[in-house]
Amino acid sequence: MAAVLEVEDLVVRFETHQGTVRAVNGLSMSLQPGETLGVVGESGSGKSVASLALLGLVPNPPGVVEAKRLKVAGQDLLGLDRRGLQQLRGKEIAMIFQDPMTSLNPLLTVERQLTEVLERHEGLTRREARKRAAAALSDVGIPAPETRLDSYPHQLSGGMRQRVMIAMALLCNPKVLVADEPTTALDVTIQAQVLELLKDLQRRHGTALLLITHDLGVVAGMADRLHVMYAGRVVEAGPAADVLTSPLHPYTQGLLRSVPRIRGPLGARLDAIDGSPPDLAALPAGCSFAARCGLRTDACTKSPPPLVPVLAGRRSACLEAEALLLRSGVKA
Amino acid sequence: MSEPILAVRDLVKRFPVGRSGIFGAPRQFVEAVAGVSFDLQPSQSLGLVGESGCGKSTTARAIAGLLQPTSGSVRLGGAELVGLSRRQMLPHRRRMQMVFQDPYASLDPRQSVESILTEPLTIHRIGRPRDRRLRALELLEDVGLSPKHLSRYPHEFSGGQRQRIGIARALALEPDVILLDEPVSALDVSIQAQVLNLLIDLQARYGQSYLFIAHDLAVVRHLCQRVAVMYLGRVVEIADRETLFSSPQHPYTRALLSAVPEPDPHLERTRQRIVLGGDVPSPMHPPTGCAFHPRCPDVARVPDGRCARERPLLLPLADPGRGPASRACHLPHEPPARGGLGAHGPGPGAVSSAP
Ligand SMILES: Nc1ncnc2c1ncn2[C@@H]1O[C@H](COP(=O)(O)OP(=O)(O)OP(=O)(O)O)[C@@H](O)[C@H]1O
Ligand SMILES: Nc1ncnc2c1ncn2[C@@H]1O[C@H](COP(=O)(O)OP(=O)(O)OP(=O)(O)O)[C@@H](O)[C@H]1O
Ligand SMILES: [Mg+2]
Ligand SMILES: [Mg+2]
Numbered sequence: 001m002a003a004v005l006e007v008e009d010l011v012v013r014f015e016t017h018q019g020t021v022r023a024v025n026g027l028s029m030s031l032q033p034g035e036t037l038g039v040v041g042e043s044g045s046g047k048s049v050a051s052l053a054l055l056g057l058v059p060n061p062p063g064v065v066e067a068k069r070l071k072v073a074g075q076d077l078l079g080l081d082r083r084g085l086q087q088l089r090g091k092e093i094a095m096i097f098q099d100p101m102t103s104l105n106p107l108l109t110v111e112r113q114l115t116e117v118l119e120r121h122e123g124l125t126r127r128e129a130r131k132r133a134a135a136a137l138s139d140v141g142i143p144a145p146e147t148r149l150d151s152y153p154h155q156l157s158g159g160m161r162q163r164v165m166i167a168m169a170l171l172c173n174p175k176v177l178v179a180d181e182p183t184t185a186l187d188v189t190i191q192a193q194v195l196e197l198l199k200d201l202q203r204r205h206g207t208a209l210l211l212i213t214h215d216l217g218v219v220a221g222m223a224d225r226l227h228v229m230y231a232g233r234v235v236e237a238g239p240a241a242d243v244l245t246s247p248l249h250p251y252t253q254g255l256l257r258s259v260p261r262i263r264g265p266l267g268a269r270l271d272a273i274d275g276s277p278p279d280l281a282a283l284p285a286g287c288s289f290a291a292r293c294g295l296r297t298d299a300c301t302k303s304p305p306p307l308v309p310v311l312a313g314r315r316s317a318c319l320e321a322e323a324l325l326l327r328s329g330v331k332a
Numbered sequence: 333m334s335e336p337i338l339a340v341r342d343l344v345k346r347f348p349v350g351r352s353g354i355f356g357a358p359r360q361f362v363e364a365v366a367g368v369s370f371d372l373q374p375s376q377s378l379g380l381v382g383e384s385g386c387g388k389s390t391t392a393r394a395i396a397g398l399l400q401p402t403s404g405s406v407r408l409g410g411a412e413l414v415g416l417s418r419r420q421m422l423p424h425r426r427r428m429q430m431v432f433q434d435p436y437a438s439l440d441p442r443q444s445v446e447s448i449l450t451e452p453l454t455i456h457r458i459g460r461p462r463d464r465r466l467r468a469l470e471l472l473e474d475v476g477l478s479p480k481h482l483s484r485y486p487h488e489f490s491g492g493q494r495q496r497i498g499i500a501r502a503l504a505l506e507p508d509v510i511l512l513d514e515p516v517s518a519l520d521v522s523i524q525a526q527v528l529n530l531l532i533d534l535q536a537r538y539g540q541s542y543l544f545i546a547h548d549l550a551v552v553r554h555l556c557q558r559v560a561v562m563y564l565g566r567v568v569e570i571a572d573r574e575t576l577f578s579s580p581q582h583p584y585t586r587a588l589l590s591a592v593p594e595p596d597p598h599l600e601r602t603r604q605r606i607v608l609g610g611d612v613p614s615p616m617h618p619p620t621g622c623a624f625h626p627r628c629p630d631v632a633r634v635p636d637g638r639c640a641r642e643r644p645l646l647l648p649l650a651d652p653g654r655g656p657a658s659r660a661c662h663l664p665h666e667p668p669a670r671g672g673l674g675a676h677g678p679g680p681g682a683v684s685s686a687p
Contacts, residue, residue: 014488016488018480018483018484021488040520041520042520042522042523043490043491043492043493043496043518043519043520043523044489044490044492044493047490048490048491049490098491098518099434099435099436099491100434101434101436101437102436141612142612143385143611143612143613143614143615144614144616144617147349147360147614147616151349155347155349156385157384157385157389157390158384158389158433158434158513158514159384159385159547160384160385163384181491181517181518184514184517184518184547185384185433185514185517185547186384186547187381187382187383187384187547187588188547188549188588188591188592188593189383189587189588189591189608190383190384190612191547191591191593192591192593192605192607214492214518214519214520214521214524215548215593216521216595217592217593217594217595217600218593219595220593220594220595220596220597220599220600220601221593221600221601240597241597241598244595244596244597245596245597254522255520255521255522256595258521258522258524258525259521259550259595260521260524260525260528260548260550260551260553260554261550261594262549262550262553262577262589262592262594263577266553266554268532269529269532270524270525270528270529270554271525272522272523272525272526272529273522276476276478279478279480281480
């Protein structure tokens with residue numbers, strides 16, 4: 001089957017008065033219909049900026065987007081003008097934004113935010129659109145949807161705003177759905193309901209899902225494949241279940257150690273990764289994680305290690321990946 | 333038990349909703365907070381969890397004086413805050429700070445990080461400009477950001493970076509009480525660990541108290557010695573962490589605990605979740621009796637439809653386990669270790685949800 005999302009060597013940088021901030025540094029990925037690619041990674045590692053680039057939404061200036069290839073549903077994004085991009089958004093690719101308040105218009109009622117998309121893309125009448133909007137709210141578990149249509153964003157709780165945004169992104173059944181931290185404001189039972197809704201959508205319409213999340217439990221339940229990002233690069237990639245059970249990059253290992261658990265003994269402190277991420281305006285010559293890494297050798301500081309296969313289906317950007325593999329006991 | 337640093341009693345907040353009565357139709361109200369009471373002890377963290385929209389943020393905002401409560405009392409170190417004017421509130425503000433759920437909306441886009449972090453010090457006339465700047469640098473380091481970030485503006489940051497600026501701002505005045513509304517939801521687990529460690533260290537050093545609102549129950553378990561569970565504007569269960577996580581006594585708490593996703597792929601795909609049937613109730617038309625009864629998996633275990641008729645009060649449990657515990661439920665109190673996350677997994681009453 002043809003991939004619905006193809007990204008090769010995506011680079012996004014911001015030209016600021018403090019120098020060039022390199023937010024995304026050569027990101028490649030592809031998504032098949034119905035597939036879920038999970039993305040986890042350091043705060044500030046370029047996950048949101050990369051997804052904005054997929055919708056042509058990186059502000060320019062100061063942002064500059066370059067790529068060898070950037071295709072959504074077969075269309076080359078880099079060749080599209082404003083109108084072409086607008087056509088693409090909503091119908092072919094839609095995004096659930098990390099920050100509900102940045103994407104909801106505070107001056108419009110929930111109804112207007114939802115029906116505008118429907119009227120623009122599907123030519124529905126106002127009444128039909130209102131009905132569809134109410135159904136969409138009820139799908140994401142918002143009680144009394146009819147009444148909620150008349151609310152303004154500030155009258156909703158954080159999780160309701162997030163669900164309005166999810167409903168908005170799902171309205172036109174996009175082929176690719178980019179979900180940037182879609183359930184952070186939801187309690188675990190409603191989160192489960194929303195994730196079920198996404199899976200159902202994927203089964204029925206073959207929607208491809210790019211799921212950005214910090215919640216490794218959500219990844220474990222949803223993602224087919226997983227990308228781990230650090231300082232604008234993918235440092236580990238593979239089937240989600242394998243990466244979570246036997247990580248092949250020291251950063252992924254550190255992440256898994258930091259997770260607080262819902263069962264088992266309680267330690268006084270959590271295991272955070274020592275040190276801090278590099279300054280994106282002055283990236284080191286070698287591996288971006290080297291300064292914080294227990295396995296660092298001289299070779300690590302020379303040039304950025306490429307993301308290379310270690311095992312069938314599994315790639316790591318660590319020079320010591322083979323050693324990690326041996327230690328993990330997974331058979332090559 | 334010592335004097336609580338924060339005592340909340342019968343807190344109520346009602347909002348008008350919907351179109352205003354054009355044709356003389358009566359205005360509708362939502363009772364976002366419908367009588368919440370709890371104590372926060374010095375050096376303690378109280379977790380506040382519950383369904384999205386159940387009134388957690390409204391509770392915090394009313395405590396912080398950002399919303400005028402409809403009724404009820406909030407005492408900080410013994411002093412009543414409800415009914416104070418802005419001026420009268422100022423000295424108390426210094427002792428109690430809030431971290432907002434929506435970091436972007438709560439940071440002024442025109443203010444640099446330096447100005448955001450020094451502003452509270454300026455308002456309360458603390459230190460000279462030079463000291464304030466140094467303090468801002470220290471705060472940035474505490475939350476894992478770098479000195480270079482001082483001159484930047486909110487839109488230049490990622491979601492998690494903004495969230496940390498909000499935390500740094502709340503820490504600036506070294507308040508006695510911090511109300512944290514989903515403070516780590518946008519952080520990767522490593523930075524989350526760093527921020528939680530910071531909060532724990534500060535508490536050990538200065539005896540700060542936290543009201544900690546979060547959906548991530550593992551985070552709550554790690555940080556909070558006590559946990560209150562809310563449902564539709566009310567606290568339905570409150571207990572010490574050990575008791576609450578090992579033997580939850582309210583059916584809603586049990587459902588919540590059974591739905592926590594875990595980073596173990598095998599466990600995650602074979603788990604048994606208590607699926608709540610029925611419609612999520614609207615605070616505009618709350619169900620009669622117990623607000624949870626239309627979705628409660630145990631409703632049939634209470635005879636005579638009592639749950640639909642009579643609202644259960646939040647009452648202390650006779651044999652609570654470690655600390656004092658209360659719950660609002662008509663079910664008979666059960667011996668510990670049912671439906672908890674001990675070695676036993678979800679208890680009876682769990683319905684499988686095929687993933
Ligand atoms: N307009 C901008 N100007 C300068 N730098 C920017 C701008 N927007 C984003 N950045 C920087 O780009 C980097 C990547 O940001 P991005 O929002 O993609 O991170 P993220 O991986 O989504 O993080 P989080 O998990 O915290 O949301 C960050 O270090 C951020 O500071
Ligand atoms: N300004 C307002 N006007 C009208 N209704 C409001 C207002 N603020 C909150 N509400 C309503 O009060 C209820 C409780 O909202 P609140 O934000 O306290 O929930 P929450 O528990 O914090 O939820 P979440 O977990 O989703 O953040 C919701 O029904 C919400 O719509
Ligand atoms: Mg982001
Ligand atoms: Mg809230």
